[in-house]
Amino acid sequence: MKISSAEFVISNSDVGKCPKDKLPEYAFIGRSNVGKSSLINMLTGRKSLAKTSGRPGKTQLINHFIINKNWFLVDLPGYGYARVSKSAKKVFQKFITAYFSKRTQLVNAFVLVDCRHEPQKIDLEFMQWLGENQIPFSIIFTKADKLSKNKLPVHINNYTQEMLKYWEEMPNYFITSSSSGLGKDDVLNYIEEINKQ
Ligand code: GTP
Ligand code: MG
Numbered sequence: 001m002k003i004s005s006a007e008f009v010i011s012n013s014d015v016g017k018c019p020k021d022k023l024p025e026y027a028f029i030g031r032s033n034v035g036k037s038s039l040i041n042m043l044t045g046r047k048s049l050a051k052t053s054g055r056p057g058k059t060q061l062i063n064h065f066i067i068n069k070n071w072f073l074v075d076l077p078g079y080g081y082a083r084v085s086k087s088a089k090k091v092f093q094k095f096i097t098a099y100f101s102k103r104t105q106l107v108n109a110f111v112l113v114d115c116r117h118e119p120q121k122i123d124l125e126f127m128q129w130l131g132e133n134q135i136p137f138s139i140i141f142t143k144a145d146k147l148s149k150n151k152l153p154v155h156i157n158n159y160t161q162e163m164l165k166y167w168e169e170m171p172n173y174f175i176t177s178s179s180s181g182l183g184k185d186d187v188l189n190y191i192e193e194i195n196k197q
Helices: 036-044 086-102 121-132 151-163 184-196
Strands: 006-012 025-030 062-067 071-075 106-114 137-142 173-175
Touching: 025 036, 025 086, 025 137, 036 062, 036 071, 036 137, 036 184, 106 121, 106 184, 121 137, 137 151, 151 173, 173 184
Parallel strands: 025 071, 025 106, 106 137, 137 173
Antiparallel strands: 006 062, 062 071
C-alpha cells in the first residue's frame, strides 16, 4: 500500500475523546522502548510523525494518526516501564485497558516485541488478555537489524516454541527494522488486505 498522507489527529488519555469516525483502526502496543513510535514513522515514511526517544516512557498518551484519509494508526504508551511511578503505571494501565475494551473501531492490535529478547511475562500476559477479550492481534518482532542473519531465525523460532506452550498456533507475525525498513511492505499489505474486507 502506498502512503499518500499521514497526519497527526489528537492525543489524549481518555478513550471517550478519541476520534468519533468509524474508520478502521490499528494500534501499536508493547513494552516501553520496544520501538512502537519508530515503527509508525517507518511505516508512514514520516521521520518524526510519532515522537521517539532512546529513553523509555516517551509516549504517554493515546495518539491517533490518520492515514490516506481513511484509516487510523494509533501509538500507545509502553507498558512495563520500571522507572515510571506506581501510580503513573496504574493510570497508563487503566486507559490502555479502556482503549482496548471500548474502541470498537479497532481492527487489529500489533503487539511489538524486541526480537533479541526471550518471551517476557508481561507480553505473554498481555496477549493472553487480548485473546480473552477477543481482540485480534499480530506480533511484530522489532529491531531485526540488531541481530545477525543467522541469529534472527533462531530467536524467532525460540519465541514461537515458547508461544506454542500457551497458544494452539503461533499468531500471525512480522519481522521489522525501523532502521532498515525491513517488514514495511508486509505490515502495510496486511493492513490493506484487512481494510479491503
Ligand atoms: P515508548 O514510547 O517509550 O514506549 O517507546 P517506543 O516503543 O515508542 O520506542 P521508540 O520508537 O521511541 O524507540 C525507542 C528506541 O529504540 C529509540 O532510541 C529508537 O531509535 C530505537 N529503535 C526503535 N526501533 C528500532 C529499530 O528497528 N532498530 C534500531 N536499531 N533501533 C530502533
Ligand atoms: Mg513511543
